[in-house]
Amino acid sequence: MTTGHKQTDISKSNQEGKEQFQRHLDQPYIRPGYKGGDKLKGQVALITGGDSGIGRAVAVHYAREGADVAIVYLESDEDAEDTKTLVENEGRKCTLYKGDIVSESFCKDVVNNVHKEYGKLNILVNNAGTHEDAPDVETITSEQLLRTFSVNIFSFFYFTQAALEVMLEGSAIINTASVTAYRGSGHLLDYSSSKGAIVTFTRSLAQNLAEKKIRVNGVAPGPIWTPLVVYSFDAEHLEKFGKDTPLGRAGYAYEVAPAYVWLASEESSYITGQMLHVNGGDVING
Numbered sequence: 001m002t003t004g005h006k007q008t009d010i011s012k013s014n015q016e017g018k019e020q021f022q023r024h025l026d027q028p029y030i031r032p033g034y035k036g037g038d039k040l041k042g043q044v045a046l047i048t049g050g051d052s053g054i055g056r057a058v059a060v061h062y063a064r065e066g067a068d069v070a071i072v073y074l075e076s077d078e079d080a081e082d083t084k085t086l087v088e089n090e091g092r093k094c095t096l097y098k099g100d101i102v103s104e105s106f107c108k109d110v111v112n113n114v115h116k117e118y119g120k121l122n123i124l125v126n127n128a129g130t131h132e133d134a135p136d137v138e139t140i141t142s143e144q145l146l147r148t149f150s151v152n153i154f155s156f157f158y159f160t161q162a163a164l165e166v167m168l169e170g171s172a173i174i175n176t177a178s179v180t181a182y183r184g185s186g187h188l189l190d191y192s193s194s195k196g197a198i199v200t201f202t203r204s205l206a207q208n209l210a211e212k213k214i215r216v217n218g219v220a221p222g223p224i225w226t227p228l229v230v231y232s233f234d235a236e237h238l239e240k241f242g243k244d245t246p247l248g249r250a251g252y253a254y255e256v257a258p259a260y261v262w263l264a265s266e267e268s269s270y271i272t273g274q275m276l277h278v279n280g281g282d283v284i285n286g
Contacts, residue, residue: 001263021238024225024252029057029086030064031254036090039265041066044118046111048072048101048159049128051079053226054176056196057124057253058260059083063090065261070114072128093118101128101225102150123264124163126156126198127176131191133232145190152194156201169213172264175202177220177275182284195220199275206273215272217263222279223250246281 045062049055050071059069060083069087071094073080080096086092095117099106115121130151134140156175163173180192181199200219206216222230223242229250230238242250257277262268277284 021230025227025230027252027254028061031253034064036064036066038262039065039267041217043067043122044114044120045123045125045264046070046114047125047127051076051083053228054221054224054253054256055128056083057125057257060090061088061257061261063087063092066120067123068093070097072097072101072110074100074185101155104158107155108162111159111162111166121163121166122171124159124173125260126159128155129176131188131232133187134189135187137189140190141205148190149194153197156198160205167214171214173205173214173216174260174263177218179220179222179277179279180282180283181220202275203273210272217271217273218275219256219259220277220279221256221274222282224256225250225252235239242280245279249280251278251280
């Protein structure tokens with residue numbers, strides 16, 4: 001299952017015992033009263049996994065800040081259309097691209113089509129990710145490993161390589177990592193490993209692109225209520241979700257998205273190779 005890059009229809013078996021947590025998914029994707037300041041006026045952003053969760057929240061925030069948005073999603077046409085509607089309600093244009101980001105050719109085609117449609121690409125948000133609960137390392141199959149790393153890090157390379165063909169000086173690349181890259185996760189071993197790779201990718205790419213004046217940063221969210229979380233874990237896990245943070249709760253997508261706005265804007269013009277930790281108060285070294 002994939003963060004912002006998944007089918008969000010819930011089977012009856014997954015619904016059982018989880019109805020109480022649906023309220024967390026009914027929260028707005030942008031904070032009531034959030035005032036855009038044209039921070040991204042006239043820019044074009046490409047967001048993978050933009051149909052739900054953090055990706056949708058980023059798309060809506062970018063639109064309110066003046067950017068047109070293209071989003072990539074895997075399966076859920078309904079979710080993608082909902083995101084498009086939210087972006088268009090902000091007076092901006094939104095283009096949808098459906099497909100599997102494990103395909104290098106698909107990633108390249110998306111970037112080329114975005115550039116053809118809008119004439120430019122200023123912001124790339126590598127956000128889509130997938131995970132499967134695996135409490136025992138012995139149960140992780142080679143197929144699961146390949147899928148996890150193909151979605152969570154290989155696609156970042158594919159989109160970045162294609163985007164650099166059209167991105168100009170002043171552009172920004174933002175990668176979604178996770179708090180698990182820093183503290184680990186005993187039941188998400190392959191996922192946390194791939195997120196660690198994203199941190200290193202971000203730091204290395206920032207050094208690589210510094211002379212081109214293209215900034216590369218990332219966000220490492222802590223526990224955030226998203227469809228992936230509610231649909232992936234059982235009710236017992238969800239009951240405790242996020243309560244071990246200093247703030248004593250999990251966050252919402254609208255609390256994470258402003259970090260992506262700041263990293264894409266001129267307000268962070270002297271920031272590259274860094275991770276922002278939106279995690280409810282966990283102190284993370286790095």
